[in-house]
Amino acid sequence: MNDLNALRTPEGTALLDEVRGTDPAHELAVATRLRREHPAELVSAALGQARLRQRAAAKFGTEDAGRMFFTPNGVEQSTRASVAAYRARRMRELGVTSVADLCCGIGGDAIALARAGIRVLAVDRDPLTAAVARANAEELGLADLVEVREADVTEVDTAGYDAVFVDPARRGGPSRGAARSASVRGGGRATGGRIFDPEAYSPPLSWAVEAAGKARHAALKVAPGIPHEAVPDTAEAEWISDGGDVKEAVLWFGTEPGLVRATLLPGPRTLTGRGLADPAVRPVGRFLYEPDGAVIRAHLVAEVAEEVGGGLLDATIAYVTADELRPTPYASAYEITDHLPFNVKKLKALLREREVGVLTVKKRGSAVEPEELRRKVLPKPHGPGSATVFLTRVAGAPAMLLGRPA
Numbered sequence: 001m002n003d004l005n006a007l008r009t010p011e012g013t014a015l016l017d018e019v020r021g022t023d024p025a026h027e028l029a030v031a032t033r034l035r036r037e038h039p040a041e042l043v044s045a046a047l048g049q050a051r052l053r054q055r056a057a058a059k060f061g062t063e064d065a066g067r068m069f070f071t072p073n074g075v076e077q078s079t080r081a082s083v084a085a086y087r088a089r090r091m092r093e094l095g096v097t098s099v100a101d102l103c104c105g106i107g108g109d110a111i112a113l114a115r116a117g118i119r120v121l122a123v124d125r126d127p128l129t130a131a132v133a134r135a136n137a138e139e140l141g142l143a144d145l146v147e148v149r150e151a152d153v154t155e156v157d158t159a160g161y162d163a164v165f166v167d168p169a170r171r172g173g174p175s176r177g178a179a180r181s182a183s184v185r186g187g188g189r190a191t192g193g194r195i196f197d198p199e200a201y202s203p204p205l206s207w208a209v210e211a212a213g214k215a216r217h218a219a220l221k222v223a224p225g226i227p228h229e230a231v232p233d234t235a236e237a238e239w240i241s242d243g244g245d246v247k248e249a250v251l252w253f254g255t256e257p258g259l260v261r262a263t264l265l266p267g268p269r270t271l272t273g274r275g276l277a278d279p280a281v282r283p284v285g286r287f288l289y290e291p292d293g294a295v296i297r298a299h300l301v302a303e304v305a306e307e308v309g310g311g312l313l314d315a316t317i318a319y320v321t322a323d324e325l326r327p328t329p330y331a332s333a334y335e336i337t338d339h340l341p342f343n344v345k346k347l348k349a350l351l352r353e354r355e356v357g358v359l360t361v362k363k364r365g366s367a368v369e370p371e372e373l374r375r376k377v378l379p380k381p382h383g384p385g386s387a388t389v390f391l392t393r394v395a396g397a398p399a400m401l402l403g404r405p406a
């Protein structure tokens with residue numbers, strides 16, 4: 001906390017400007033030079049914060065990240081700005097003008113909500129994390145819209161707010177945030193793996209669902225791996241990807257219970273479930289469609305198959321095949337040039353014949369290590385061509401489909 005306060009003084013601000021973008025390889029030399037004129041503590045706090053800001057730029061962009069403050073766990077756990085902005089827009093469209101952001105972390109979501117014109121009560125029980133969230137709202141000129149409170153969310157009355165947003169802590173390691181984020185210097189990294197049991201979230205998902213039930217609208221951010229059976233009947237479930245990477249699932253309350261959607265950013269493009277039965281298995285067609293991860297997690301492969309007039313390669317695998325090319329934002333299309341049974345030697349010979357020098361390996365339903373296969377079939381990559389090989393099963397049998405983006 002002292003580090004944060006010191007970094008916000010004129011001396012700290014000037015130091016932060018000076019160490020902006022410092023190459024980690026030169027950190028020691030920079031620190032030695034700066035320590036001649038500034039307290040050693042402040043110099044190391046500034047360098048640590050600069051490192052965190054560099055890491056945060058991927059989520060918040062260089063401009064915002066360069067003004068904000070972070071803790072190691074805070075960067076790690078925060079929502080990326082594109083996803084937070086999309087959710088905040090949805091809140092606005094629902095008519096929400098005030099939100100209780102329960103578990104605000106360093107304020108990734110609170111900032112996006114405030115930027116959408118929503119008044120926010122941002123709550124975190126970790127003193128440093130709450131102080132960082134407050135500093136961030138101030139640095140970004142949003143202090144009028146964001147009230148930060150250091151408290152346990154289970155003790156907060158949300159009655160005066162249109163909506164509740166909960167983004168529980170999902171990491172392993174010590175259960176209290178304070179123990180893991182006692183520094184703003186960026187020395188450590190979040191430790192421990194993801195917790196997939198929603199009851200092990202802090203606070204547990206069941207508490208968040210109950211809190212959601214008390215508000216007119218609510219959104220609960222959960223891991224994208226949440227099993228569909230764990231989605232309460234009263235919720236809509238939305239899986240969100242950004243640039244093709246699945247980022248999160250959100251359980252919405254006060255919208256359409258039972259609805260399932262996949263939303264692809266930056267679009268946004270949203271595919272909603274129509275309750276279709278699983279698509280039929282059919283022979284390999286001229287095209288293969290690889291659905292976006294959010295579509296797969298949302299179990300909406302049937303909706304994509306219907307859109308492209310296709311079927312499945314295998315009953316258990318999320319690859320769609322069709323005879324026609326029907327571009328869709330929800331799946332990447334490939335033209336299939338060859339269909340072979342799984343055989344490394346045959347693939348190697350085919351790649352040589354086609355003069356393939358660059359091979360992309362994709363797999364679903366195959367235990368083969370892509371890197372290992374690439375080493376075997378292209379030991380000395382040369383040749384002007386490029387290709388994509390899909391290692392998968394076709395009607396139950398291991399197969400290789402060679403193709404290229406359509």
Ligand SMILES: C[S@@+](CC[C@H](N)C(=O)[O-])C[C@H]1O[C@@H](n2cnc3c(N)ncnc32)[C@H](O)[C@@H]1O
Binds near residue numbers: 123125202
């Ligand atoms: C995943 S982070 C929130 C990230 C945030 N949405 C963002 O974008 O920056 C979860 C936060 O919940 C806080 N937390 C966990 N349990 C809590 C509780 N019972 N009361 C208040 N805060 C809690 C942790 O300290 C942590 O900062």
